[in-house]
Amino acid sequence: MQTMMLKNKNIILGVCGGIAAYKAVELLRLMTKAGANVRVVMTQSALEFVGETTFRVLSENEVCTGLFNTNEASVRHIEWASEADAVVIAPATANFVANMAHGMANDALTTMLLAVTCPVVVCPSMNTHMYENLALQRNIDIIEGDGAFVVEPGSGELACKTTGAGRLPEPELILDRLVAALTRKDLKGKKVLVTAGPTREAIDPVRYVSNHSSGKMGYAIAAAAEKRGGAVTLVTGPVNLEPPFAIEIVKVESALEMADAVLAHLDESDVVIKVAAVADYRPQDPKTSKIKKKDQAPGPKQNSLTLELVENPDILRLAGEKKRHQFLAGFAAETDDLEANALLKMEKKNLDMIAANLVGVEGSGFGSDYNKVKLFFRDGTVRDIPSMEKERVADALLDEIATRLT
Numbered sequence: 270m271q272t273m274m275l276k277n278k279n280i281i282l283g284v285c286g287g288i289a290a291y292k293a294v295e296l297l298r299l300m301t302k303a304g305a306n307v308r309v310v311m312t313q314s315a316l317e318f319v320g321e322t323t324f325r326v327l328s329e330n331e332v333c334t335g336l337f338n339t340n341e342a343s344v345r346h347i348e349w350a351s352e353a354d355a356v357v358i359a360p361a362t363a364n365f366v367a368n369m370a371h372g373m374a375n376d377a378l379t380t381m382l383l384a385v386t387c388p389v390v391v392c393p394s395m396n397t398h399m400y401e402n403l404a405l406q407r408n409i410d411i412i413e414g415d416g417a418f419v420v421e422p423g424s425g426e427l428a429c430k431t432t433g434a435g436r437l438p439e440p441e442l443i444l445d446r447l448v449a450a451l452t453r454k455d456l457k458g459k460k461v462l463v464t465a466g467p468t469r470e471a472i473d474p475v476r477y478v479s480n481h482s483s484g485k486m487g488y489a490i491a492a493a494a495e496k497r498g499g500a501v502t503l504v505t506g507p508v509n510l511e512p513p514f515a516i517e518i519v520k521v522e523s524a525l526e527m528a529d530a531v532l533a534h535l536d537e538s539d540v541v542i543k544v545a546a547v548a549d550y551r552p553q554d555p556k557t558s559k560i561k562k563k564d565q566a567p568g569p570k571q572n573s574l575t576l577e578l579v580e581n582p583d584i585l586r587l588a589g590e591k592k593r594h595q596f597l598a599g600f601a602a603e604t605d606d607l608e609a610n611a612l613l614k615m616e617k618k619n620l621d622m623i624a625a626n627l628v629g630v631e632g633s634g635f636g637s638d639y640n641k642v643k644l645f646f647r648d649g650t651v652r653d654i655p656s657m658e659k660e661r662v663a664d665a666l667l668d669e670i671a672t673r674l675t
């Protein structure tokens with residue numbers, strides 16, 4: 270997650286009186302860990318659930334608990350509002366959402382909210398029936414219409430022993446949505462298709478041919494594109510990663526399945542970024558039953574097994590042949606002659622950009638959290654991206670693509 274963008278940001282954390290108020294403590298910890306300066310505003314009912322001291326110690330700031338308290342925070346709450354880069358309300362109660370929807374200023378939090386001009390992220394959390402109540406839903410529509418980013422509650426068993434929607438999402442997810450709220454929407458209205466991970470080519474029902482791709486680079490690009498406002502589809506081979514938020518996921522196994530999925534989405538896409546490490550070959554004749562081991566021959570001679578492989582379609586090349594308006598980008602993993610091989614692939618596959626990386630070097634490539642790539646563009650531009658977290662590489666790459674979209 271691109272939490273580096275929280276560094277040195279002023280964030281107001283508004284805590285209302287719900288049982289999930291304790292989760293706001295963990296959220297505060299994550300935000301300060303990311304380098305944000307967090308100022309906490311608590312409603313009177315929030316104080317019934319969690320002590321002010323916890324928030325004061327962890328935020329290293331005074332906590333604002335009311336309009337008429339004489340502590341520094343309460344006196345300066347309007348100043349806080351004008352200095353804020355973002356506000357997060359977690360948990361937001363039904364009462365708070367109703368007050369916000371109607372522009373009430375009946376406590377420190379609602380008063381401050383009327384004075385802020387920055388993005389506001391609201392995380393409702395309550396009993397399922399309260400959440401589904403039409404009046405509450407109407408109020409949510411109102412605050413969304415006014416520009417608030419509302420994070421839908423999760424479903425599960427609630428503190429009131431009912432099961433359904435109403436749980437405060439995990440702090441990591443709220444943090445992710447805060448980052449999204451702060452991200453420039455330069456891909457708004459664009460459909461982005463990303464492929465990620467390896468493909469698996471069946472030998473028999475229990476064995477396959479594959480490669481070491483972890484999928485991390487493709488997942489980072491998909492997540493970053495969604496935060497920039499893109500409508501993202503991620504076609505993914507088998508990986509061990511959590512799917513990013515608010516993205517259409519299409520799971521595939523083999524190169525043939527990936528080709529079908531990519532070609533089915535190609536026409537509607539504005540940007541296609543093929544990060545997947547597609548297996549170039551597949552077993553010609555995959556068996557429907559498990560291949561049994563031969564009995565070991567006596568003596569030094571060992572048994573052998575030959576697998577006949579046939580070429581898979583080059584998905585990116587097919588997309589290059591069919592492309593019309595799309596911006597088409599590929600990745601090239603090379604062990605030698607990085608530039609010459611990358612430029613040749615860009616030409617052969619009719620790409621607008623290729624991101625080339627050297628595999629087998631430290632700080633880059635398969636499985637690593639870091640990558641170091643060189644971007645080559647059809648217009649001749651070359652950009653060197655030094656070794657950095659894959660999330661940051663994703664942003665650097667999308668910065669370049671977004672400026673080239675008409």
Ligand code: CTP
Nearest residue numbers: 543544545547549582583584585599600601602
């Ligand atoms: N690619 C693809 N379909 C294939 C092979 C590759 O779509 N069958 C795409 C990859 O997703 C990547 C780009 O082509 O975006 C380059 O992949 P790479 O493996 O580096 O190149 P190849 O074309 O397979 O050439 P080689 O393996 O010979 O380097």
